[in-house]
Amino acid sequence: MTDQTIASHTSRPKPLPKPAKGIWRQGWQRFTRSRTGMLGLVLVMLVVATAVIGPFLAPFDAHDQSPMLDPGAKAPPSWTHWLGTDRMGYDVLSRLIYGAPTALAVGLGAMSIASVIGVLVGGFAGYRGGTTDEVLMRFTDFFLVIPMFVVILAVVRLLGVAIVNTPFESVPYLNLGVIILLIGVFSWAPIARMTRAEFLRLKNQEFVEAARCIGATSGDILFRHILPNALPSLVVIVALGIGGAVLAEAMIGFLGFGDPAAVSWGQLLYFNYEALKVAPWASLSPGLAIFITVLGFNLLADGLTDAFNPRAKV
Amino acid sequence: MQVFVFLTRRLIFAIILMLGVSAAIFFLINAIGNPIELMMAETPGMTGEVIERMKSYYGLDQPPLTRYLLWLGRLLHLDFGTSIVYNQPVGSLILTWGWQTLKIQVPAILIALAIAILFGVTAARRQHSRSDFAVMGTALLGQSLPAFFLGILLIFVFSYTLDWLPSYGAYSTRNPLGGSPTLDALWHMVLPVAMLTFFNTATLTLLMRSNMVDVLKSDFIAAMRASGIPERRVIYVHALRAAFIPMLTYLGLLIGLMLGTAPVTESVFTWPGLGSLYVAAIHQLDYPVIMGASAVIAFMLICTTLLTDVIYVLIDPRISLE
Amino acid sequence: MMSLAAETQAAAALPRQPEAAASQAPVLVSVENLHIQFPPWNAPIRVVEDVSYQVRAGETMGIVGESGSGKTLSSLAILNLLPPPARIAGGRILFEGEDIAAKSQREMQKLRGRRLTMIFQNPGYSLNPLLTVGAQLAEILKVHEKLPRAAALQRVEELFRLVGITDPGPRLSQYPHEMSGGMKQRVCIARALLCNPALVLADEPTTALDVTIQAQILDLLEELKQRLGMSMIFVTHDMGVVARIADRITVMYAGQVCETGDKHAVFARPSHPYTQALLASTPRIDKRYAVDAEGRRERLPTVGLAATPGQPLGGGCRFAGRCPEAAPDCTRLVPQAAAIEPGRVVHCLKRGSAGVPGHG
Numbered sequence: 001m002t003d004q005t006i007a008s009h010t011s012r013p014k015p016l017p018k019p020a021k022g023i024w025r026q027g028w029q030r031f032t033r034s035r036t037g038m039l040g041l042v043l044v045m046l047v048v049a050t051a052v053i054g055p056f057l058a059p060f061d062a063h064d065q066s067p068m069l070d071p072g073a074k075a076p077p078s079w080t081h082w083l084g085t086d087r088m089g090y091d092v093l094s095r096l097i098y099g100a101p102t103a104l105a106v107g108l109g110a111m112s113i114a115s116v117i118g119v120l121v122g123g124f125a126g127y128r129g130g131t132t133d134e135v136l137m138r139f140t141d142f143f144l145v146i147p148m149f150v151v152i153l154a155v156v157r158l159l160g161v162a163i164v165n166t167p168f169e170s171v172p173y174l175n176l177g178v179i180i181l182l183i184g185v186f187s188w189a190p191i192a193r194m195t196r197a198e199f200l201r202l203k204n205q206e207f208v209e210a211a212r213c214i215g216a217t218s219g220d221i222l223f224r225h226i227l228p229n230a231l232p233s234l235v236v237i238v239a240l241g242i243g244g245a246v247l248a249e250a251m252i253g254f255l256g257f258g259d260p261a262a263v264s265w266g267q268l269l270y271f272n273y274e275a276l277k278v279a280p281w282a283s284l285s286p287g288l289a290i291f292i293t294v295l296g297f298n299l300l301a302d303g304l305t306d307a308f309n310p311r312a313k314v
Numbered sequence: 315m316q317v318f319v320f321l322t323r324r325l326i327f328a329i330i331l332m333l334g335v336s337a338a339i340f341f342l343i344n345a346i347g348n349p350i351e352l353m354m355a356e357t358p359g360m361t362g363e364v365i366e367r368m369k370s371y372y373g374l375d376q377p378p379l380t381r382y383l384l385w386l387g388r389l390l391h392l393d394f395g396t397s398i399v400y401n402q403p404v405g406s407l408i409l410t411w412g413w414q415t416l417k418i419q420v421p422a423i424l425i426a427l428a429i430a431i432l433f434g435v436t437a438a439r440r441q442h443s444r445s446d447f448a449v450m451g452t453a454l455l456g457q458s459l460p461a462f463f464l465g466i467l468l469i470f471v472f473s474y475t476l477d478w479l480p481s482y483g484a485y486s487t488r489n490p491l492g493g494s495p496t497l498d499a500l501w502h503m504v505l506p507v508a509m510l511t512f513f514n515t516a517t518l519t520l521l522m523r524s525n526m527v528d529v530l531k532s533d534f535i536a537a538m539r540a541s542g543i544p545e546r547r548v549i550y551v552h553a554l555r556a557a558f559i560p561m562l563t564y565l566g567l568l569i570g571l572m573l574g575t576a577p578v579t580e581s582v583f584t585w586p587g588l589g590s591l592y593v594a595a596i597h598q599l600d601y602p603v604i605m606g607a608s609a610v611i612a613f614m615l616i617c618t619t620l621l622t623d624v625i626y627v628l629i630d631p632r633i634s635l636e
Numbered sequence: 637m638m639s640l641a642a643e644t645q646a647a648a649a650l651p652r653q654p655e656a657a658a659s660q661a662p663v664l665v666s667v668e669n670l671h672i673q674f675p676p677w678n679a680p681i682r683v684v685e686d687v688s689y690q691v692r693a694g695e696t697m698g699i700v701g702e703s704g705s706g707k708t709l710s711s712l713a714i715l716n717l718l719p720p721p722a723r724i725a726g727g728r729i730l731f732e733g734e735d736i737a738a739k740s741q742r743e744m745q746k747l748r749g750r751r752l753t754m755i756f757q758n759p760g761y762s763l764n765p766l767l768t769v770g771a772q773l774a775e776i777l778k779v780h781e782k783l784p785r786a787a788a789l790q791r792v793e794e795l796f797r798l799v800g801i802t803d804p805g806p807r808l809s810q811y812p813h814e815m816s817g818g819m820k821q822r823v824c825i826a827r828a829l830l831c832n833p834a835l836v837l838a839d840e841p842t843t844a845l846d847v848t849i850q851a852q853i854l855d856l857l858e859e860l861k862q863r864l865g866m867s868m869i870f871v872t873h874d875m876g877v878v879a880r881i882a883d884r885i886t887v888m889y890a891g892q893v894c895e896t897g898d899k900h901a902v903f904a905r906p907s908h909p910y911t912q913a914l915l916a917s918t919p920r921i922d923k924r925y926a927v928d929a930e931g932r933r934e935r936l937p938t939v940g941l942a943a944t945p946g947q948p949l950g951g952g953c954r955f956a957g958r959c960p961e962a963a964p965d966c967t968r969l970v971p972q973a974a975a976i977e978p979g980r981v982v983h984c985l986k987r988g989s990a991g992v993p994g995h996g
Contacts, residue, residue, distance in 0.1 A: 036454065142334050145619060147574040147611045150592065151339060154604050157596045158346040247460050251578040254462060255593055269466070273582075276466065277474045284470065287463040295458035302454070441720075531719075533761035539717055540756075540837075541776045541827060542749030545741065555766055631811045632765055 027232060027307040037303010043296030051100035060091040062098035062263045067091055074279035086268070086282035087275045096289055098263040103293055106180050106249040106264075107242035113184025114245075115238055118191025119227075125192070126199025127222065137196065140189045148186035149248060155182060156257050175259035179252055183245045194237050198230035232308035236301050243297030250290045265290050320627065328620045335612045336389070340382050340605065349601035350374050374601075385605065394606035399598045404606040407591060412610065414484055415580070415587035418503055419572055422510030423565075429515045434522025434557075435549060441527055449519060456516030461575065465509040465582035472505060479505050482584040506583045514568055521564055525557035532556075559630050566622035570615045661693040664835055664867045665714065669727035672709050672718065672891075680725065684710050684891045685954075687727075688973065691884075693834070696861060696868040698882025698899070700875060700914075706891035707871045711837045713737075714869070715754060716744045732834065750780045752835040753828045758844040759820035763812040769823050770808030773830060780831050795826040800856055818849035825856065829864065837869045842877065854881055875918050879903060884979075887911045890954035892970075897980030907982045910955045913937065953985065961986050969993060 031037050059080070060067070067075070067085045077084040083092035125136035159178055163169050171177075202208060203226060211225050252258055253266020254273075265286040272282035346352070350369045369375040376384070388395065394404035437449040473481035480486070480502050491498040529535060530553055538548045572579075576589030584590065588607060595603035627633055672684035684706040691697045699707045712718050714729055716736050729736040731752060736744070756762035764772050773795075774788035783791065789808055796804030799822045812820055821841060828836050838857065842850040858881055861868055870881055878885055878899070885902045887894040887910065894908040906912045916937045926934040953959070956966035969991025971983040985991050 142331060142338075145331060145570070145612070145615050146335055146338060147570070147608065147615055149574045150577065150608050150611055151342060153577060153593070153596055154339075154343055154608065155346065158343060158349075158352055158599070161352045161599065162347040243458070250460065251462060251575065254578060255581060257596070269463075273466065276470055280470055280474075283466060287460075287466055291459055291463055294460060295455065298458045299454070533756045533758060534764045536712075536717065536719075537754070537756055537762040537824070537827070538764070538772075539745075540715055540748055540754040541830075542745050542747070542753075543775065543779055544745055552764055552767075556764070559766075630766065631768075632813050 023229075023232065023308075027304075031303050031307035034303040034306040036299045037306055040296050040299025040301070040303055043292055044300050047100055047104065047293050047296060050097055051104045054097035054100055058094040058097040060094040062090075062094060064091070064094070065089045074275055074282065076279075077281055083285050084279065084281040086272050086279065088271060092268075092282050092285055095263055095268055096265070096285055099265040099268065099286065099289065102176070102262050102264045103246045103249070103290075106176070106183065107246045107293075107297070109180040110183035110187065110245035110248075111238050111241045113181060114188040114191055114241060115234070117185070118188035119195050119234070121188065122192035122195025122197075123199050123222070123227070123230075126196035127203060127226070129200075133196070136192075140192045143186065143189040146186065148183075149251065152179070152182045152186065152248070152252065153255065153257055156252065160257075173259060173262055176262045176264075179249055179259065180245075183248050187241055187244065187248075191234065191237055191241070194233055195230060198233050199226055202226045202229050232304075236304045236308065239297050239301035239304055243294040243301070246293050246297070247290065317627065321624065324620055324623050328616050331616050332613060333386075335616070336386065336609050337382060339608050339612065340385065341378065343604065344378050344381070348374060349599070352599060389609065394609075395602035397595075397600055397603050399595070399600040399603070404602045407603065408588065408606055408610050411586060411591040412588045414585060415573075415576055415589065417484075418506045418510060418585065418587070419569075419576070421503070422507050422514055422572070423569065425507070425511045426514035426518055427565075429511070430518035430522045431554065433515075434519045435526055435554065437519075437523045438526035438530060439549070446523075449523065453516045453519045453523075456512060457520065459513075459516075461509055461513040462578045462582050464512055465506070465579060468505050468509055469582070481505070484586050506579070506585055509582070510572060510579065514572070517564070517568070518561065521561050522557065525560050526553065529553045529557045555629070559626070562622050562626055566618050569618045573611055573614055576611075661695065663690050663730075664693045664695075664732065665691040665869070666730040667710065667714070667727070668730065670710060670713060670724065670729060671726035672706065672713060672722055673725040675721050682725070682891060683722070684713070686970065687888070687891070687893050689886045689893065689896050691835070691867050691869060693867055694861075694865045695883045696870055696881055698878030698885045699869060699871045699888060700873065700878050700885060701888035702873055704890070705888045707888050708839050710888075711754070711839060711869055711871055714835075714837060715748055715752065716741070717748075746780075749776050749833070750831040751833055752837070753831075753833050754837040754839060755821075755824050755828050755841045757840040759817055759824050760812070760844070762824055763820060765812055768809050768811055769815070770810075773823070773827050776827065776830050791830070792826070795829055796823070798829070799823075799826045799860070801826070817845050818852060821845060821849075821853055822856070825853075825860070829860065829866075832864065833866060835867045835869065837871070839871045840873070841870075843872070843874070850877075857881060875914060887914070892954050893973075893981075893983055894955065895980070895982040895984075897977070901977060901980055907976055907980070907987055908955075908984050909959045909961050909986070913960075952991065953983070965991060 031041075055062075059082075065088060067073075067081060067089050071078065071081070071085065073085055073087055073089045075081060075085045081091050081093065083096065086092050086095065121136055121140065125133040125140075156175065156179055160175060163174070168174055208221060208225050211221050216225070249258070249264065250266035250269070253264045254269045256267075256270045258264050258267040258270070260267075268286035269283055272279065272286075276283045343349070348369070350365060366375070374381065385395075392405055394408065396402065397404050397407055400407060433449045433453075437446040440446050469481045472479045484502050485495065485499050486502075491501045530549075535548060535553055538552060539545070543552075573588075576587060577593045578589070579585075580587045580589035581593055588611070591603065592607045592611075594600070595607065667690070668688050670684055670687045671682060673680035673682050675681075687706070687710055689697060689699075699711070701707045709718065709722060713724055714731065714736060716739065718724065724737050727737075731747075739747075763769060770789055770792055773792040774783075774785060777783045777788040777791055778785070781788075793804045793808060796807060801807055801819065801822050807815075807819075807823075812823075815823070824841075841857070842853050845853060854877065857868070857870075860866075868881075870878065872878055882899050884897065885899050886896045887902070887908065889910050894910045895902065895906075902911065903915065906915050919936060925936075928934070951967050952969045953962075953966045953971050956962040959966065963985065966985055969985060970993075971985050971989035971991055973981045973983055974987060974989040976982050976987060983989055
């Protein structure tokens with residue numbers, strides 16, 4: 001460098017080194033600067049809070065149809081029924097509150113399943129490379145083109161018929177469980193692709209080679225060196241996926257194939273859509289709840305992208 | 315020659331994919347139980363003998379693998395079987411209802427592309443301006459607004475509150491608008507197309523803008539300007555073409571998403587399309603229609619992917635055909 | 637980096653020519669008191685401040701400065717192609733006697749590519765990847781000279797031959813990604829020369845290339861300049877390159893001009909402390925470097941301590957923070973042009989410049 005000072009003087013002396021910050025703390029600092037991300041976080045926290053403490057504050061029980069008698073079905077908003085009553089005589093606000101845990105269960109449940117499958121398949125493909133990679137990625141391509149929603153509808157409906165008069169009939173929330181499982185099983189492909197790309201990128205980096213040189217085991221390298229560095233990208237895609245899963249369940253419910261035992265926003269829409277003209281509050285409010293939840297997770301993902309890989313911004 | 319080899323290879327891959335996807339759908343649905351037995355479970359008063367007769371009539375008394383091969387063989391002759399509920403060939407049902415689906419989805423994609431190009435380019439050229447901010451904000455919100463809920467909102471506002479546009483169906487049963495069936499059909503298309511267009515436009519605009527911002531920063535655009543190529547040509551011919559290429563992948567995904575969620579979006583408007591046909595078939599357990607419609611939807615998705623690949627090769631010389 | 641040392645040495649060692657005799661040709665471009673600013677407009681960032689220089693017909697002006705010194709922006713301003721939100725906040729740019737900044741984009745578009753044009757730093761990025769090189773060069777001829785496609789392609793082929801592209805015919809139908817970096821830069825040079833412009837702005841045209849290719853491209857530019865008699869503004873951070881290709885030099889630091897003058901004069905008798913430091917820090921092969929008792933080579937002098945990033949520009953002389961001769965007034969007063977020799981101008985309070993209070 002000494003023989004090329006013209007170039008070297010442009011690298012300005014750095015300010016005193018600040019205490020080293022981890023990838024997560026740095027990310028959080030950038031996240032707090034992203035306006036959309038913070039709005040997303042607020043919306044998500046709102047949904048989570050509703051799901052956790054809402055049921056204790058809900059004015060009516062989820063299955064309380066007593067408002068049918070007074071003030072009657074499809075009653076407009078009033079002091080007792082802030083969002084009015086619906087076609088079946090339920091208090092709309094209470095049903096809305098009880099829908100939040102269902103939505104979150106679907107979002108988190110389905111994405112947990114998808115993450116496990118996606119990280120395993122993608123990680124294995126990326127780490128092993130070669131033929132394994134080729135085969136697993138073709139398998140992933142295949143899951144990308146299956147019309148997931150169409151298949152889920154058919155399976156949920158047929159399964160509903162098949163379990164009649166079998167012991168499965170008495171399993172609580174079986175239908176909802178199946179929906180969660182299917183959404184999870186059909187949405188791991190993007191996660192697998194992302195994991196593979198990250199593993200491919202990371203496995204040849206110098207710190208991984210250094211770890212290998214000091215004799216770290218495969219497991220050590222995978223779980224202590226590669227996976228933690230791949231997580232930030234995965235967090236973004238999982239956050240997007242949660243919104244997507246909530247939406248998928250809402251659509252299944254809207255078509256009338258939801259779990260009859262569970263209270264879900266999609267089903268509220270299904271039951272009340274016919275009465276949109278006379279009791280718009282009963283359809284518009286669950287629709288709005290779905291919108292807010294999906295928006296929250298999408299904005300959160302947007303903020304996370306800002307925080308972890310600002311360059312990869314779409 | 316190279317192009318021909320490439321296309322053949324993509325085509326073979328698409329066919330393998332098609333076989334795989336159809337097998338997956340077939341066995342997943344059949345794994346749950348024999349379709350006739352499931353169907354009859356909801357129809358009281360069926361004797362075992364009648365069920366057996368029906369099974370053999372629909373070829374459902376064979377083991378699953380034989381049935382799959384039979385079904386596949388008939389698919390190759392475009393024979394999708396006969397609908398149990400409508401008692402019509404599934405193929406012609408899919409054609410009539412599928413036409414209605416294309417009638418709203420194709421315009422929705424085209425209009426969305428035009429709007430996305432217009433807004434995306436405008437926003438990119440005035441990056442960080444107020445109009446850019448407005449476009450970005452709307453698109454970001456629109457991206458999260460579920461299409462079917464948007465449809466509900468549109469019906470609530472334009473049909474129920476303002477009473478301007480019809481809320482359901484593809485045509486009036488009597489008294490078509492202005493006495494013209496064509497005008498009446500267009501009249502009914504307005505809201506469904508608006509819903510799908512808005513849904514498509516949001517993400518396309520965001521993508522268009524960010525691609526355009528990147529392209530406009532690139533040296534070759536500066537070099538074109540420095541060579542005196544008129545600004546309009548620089549933006550709308552050269553920059554647009556470069557910015558459009560990365561959108562192709564997403565466009566393919568989008569068409570898939572639109573087709574895949576047609577059951578929901580069409581239900582909102584009781585639109586007589588492939589999606590509604592499918593939902594009705596599932597409700598009524600019309601097995602041949604379920605199988606046929608899902609296979610056709612999968613087929614269209616795979617064709618879209620294939621088409622995307624081919625267009626890539628046609629417009630991007632950097633893609634090697636190996 | 638041998639080439640750099642050798643070139644520098646060569647330039648300084650050449651017998652001095654009478655400076656005023658450099659050229660009596662008419663002035664082609666005259667940049668006068670150019671200011672370029674970035675927002676926020678209530679407290680603008682002045683990235684280019686009070687820059688003036690002239691380029692005569694047939695002359696090559698080398699603009700030297702480190703990255704961020706405003707050299708690229710001031711050359712983009714000559715094309716009236718400042719990237720938004722940058723804007724010209726003062727001064728004039730006269731090209732063939734007309735003020736560029738006062739022209740509409742439509743008028744400019746007719747000038748660009750025909751009378752003046754630019755060669756960019758990275759040939760890999762400055763060609764449209766989606767079009768064959770023949771097609772994109774022919775388009776320029778179609779715009780400016782309304783040539784039909786066949787005639788345009790023929791002209792492009794001639795120019796390819798001129799810039800030393802072997803086998804130019806088949807090259808026309810190649811895409812940029814099918815060519816090497818040096819070949820692409822030759823295509824870019826051909827593109828610049830299509831309509832025989834009076835002025836070519838070259839923005840570090842060799843920086844992105846391998847050292848051997850760099851030398852070839854410099855040779856080519858030198859040869860073309862002599863054959864075609866065009867003027868060139870050659871922007872670079874490499875003293876070796878200017879020493880070789882420029883007739884006159886403008887040294888810039890952080891958006892301000894340090895000094896302007898004939899190449900030989902500047903290399904032989906650098907006046908501004910920044911130029912002196914730059915030249916002193918360039919290794920030379922005609923100098924012995926002492927070796928100390930432990931066998932360590934004597935260190936080259938460096939250009940003082942760099943300014944801390946984020947420090948506001950403005951105040952007086954921007955080099956003051958790193959200048960060994962800085963006086964208290966230097967941070968307060970902006971040095972004006974002072975003629976020290978015929979055709980040489982320096983901006984330094986210590987060299988006789990008048991100072992006017994800065995904006996900061």
